[in-house]
Amino acid sequence: MDNARRSSSDRELEILTDGGCGESRSHLFDNRACQRREAVIGCARLPAARSIENEEANTRMLHPFKDLDDLYETGLHLAQMPDAKRRRARFYHLMQLFALTGGLDGETIEAGCFRGLSSFLLCHMTRRLDPAFRGQTHTVVDSFEGLSAPVAADKTGREAEGRFSNTSPEHVRRTLAEFPDVMLHKGWIPEVLQGLPEKRYRFAHVDVDLYTPTLHCLAYFYDRLTPGGMIVVDDFGPWPDGGRYPGCTTAVMEFCAERGLHFAALNTGNAVIIRHDGL
Numbered sequence: 334m335d336n337a338r339r340s341s342s343d344r345e346l347e348i349l350t351d352g353g354c355g356e357s358r359s360h361l362f363d364n365r366a367c368q369r370r371e372a373v374i375g376c377a378r379l380p381a382a383r384s385i386e387n388e389e390a391n392t393r394m395l396h397p398f399k400d401l402d403d404l405y406e407t408g409l410h411l412a413q414m415p416d417a418k419r420r421r422a423r424f425y426h427l428m429q430l431f432a433l434t435g436g437l438d439g440e441t442i443e444a445g446c447f448r449g450l451s452s453f454l455l456c457h458m459t460r461r462l463d464p465a466f467r468g469q470t471h472t473v474v475d476s477f478e479g480l481s482a483p484v485a486a487d488k489t490g491r492e493a494e495g496r497f498s499n500t501s502p503e504h505v506r507r508t509l510a511e512f513p514d515v516m517l518h519k520g521w522i523p524e525v526l527q528g529l530p531e532k533r534y535r536f537a538h539v540d541v542d543l544y545t546p547t548l549h550c551l552a553y554f555y556d557r558l559t560p561g562g563m564i565v566v567d568d569f570g571p572w573p574d575g576g577r578y579p580g581c582t583t584a585v586m587e588f589c590a591e592r593g594l595h596f597a598a599l600n601t602g603n604a605v606i607i608r609h610d611g612l
């Protein structure tokens with residue numbers, strides 16, 4: 334089959350079955366693409382990875398994302414945040430999902446950054462593709478004054494309003510010091526979205542917890558996604574019990590029902606929407 338016509342899942346499968354390095358299948362990969370892929374999945378070159386005797390290489394092949402834990406812990410330290418078991422697993426998914434969009438056109442954006450932990454991780458994943466990356470294609474939007482007012486769908490009282498206000502643009506700049514060109518937009522969703530420059534996105538992370546801003550972010554970002562691009566929503570809620578933010582769950586379900594879209598809900602609580610039209 335002509336390489337250009339192979340589906341991305343065919344290529345993904347071959348990357349997994351030959352350790353990602355394509356030594357014996359170099360007709361499938363040019364060397365640069367292979368190096369880019371190695372950087373994304375975080376494995377070293379593994380020419381002997383198929384040898385059962387090579388225990389270390391096989392362990393690394395089974396855990397190609399092992400180093401994401403270290404990155405997460407560095408991010409926690411910079412953002413000055415405590416660990417949370419469920420968040421760690423959710424962000425582990427977030428980083429891997431993000432990496433899947435690495436080859437697409439378009440920029441990246443996060444709505445709801447708090448102290449910058451998740452944007453720190455996303456920027457590091459982009460740097461694996463582009464070592465010179467300084468944040469210039471990543472945008473962050475936040476009130477920096479915490480959550481907005483909940484509505485009935487949120488099933489919570491006014492006490493939620495203002496939660497996560499103990500941050501600032503300066504705090505996020507410090508967390509993202511390695512990425513000085515990240516664009517920070519301070520303001521309330523939905524109004525702040527209208528002031529963003531018009532762009533196409535390959536990936537959007539929506540982490541604003543409540544019904545109203547989640548629904549607005551989904552509409553705004555989905556319409557600007559590159560085909561194949563992805564939205565990951567942080568607070569859909571883990572299966573089977575749901576999470577702390579039922580308004581976010583409702584927003585995802587309403588949005589997808591209205592647009593006729595499928596989504597995947599992960600047991601860590603994140604939901605995933607992929608734009609398929611035009612593929």
Ligand SMILES: C[S@@+](CC[C@H](N)C(=O)[O-])C[C@H]1O[C@@H](n2cnc3c(N)ncnc32)[C@H](O)[C@@H]1O
Nearest residue numbers: 445446447450451476479480481521522540546
């Ligand atoms: C759970 S925190 C985000 C956590 C972050 N993604 C991280 O890495 O830790 C939710 C964020 O959404 C922001 N937010 C909530 N509602 C908003 C709204 N209507 N407009 C702008 N920001 C909002 C809050 O200020 C807060 O920083």
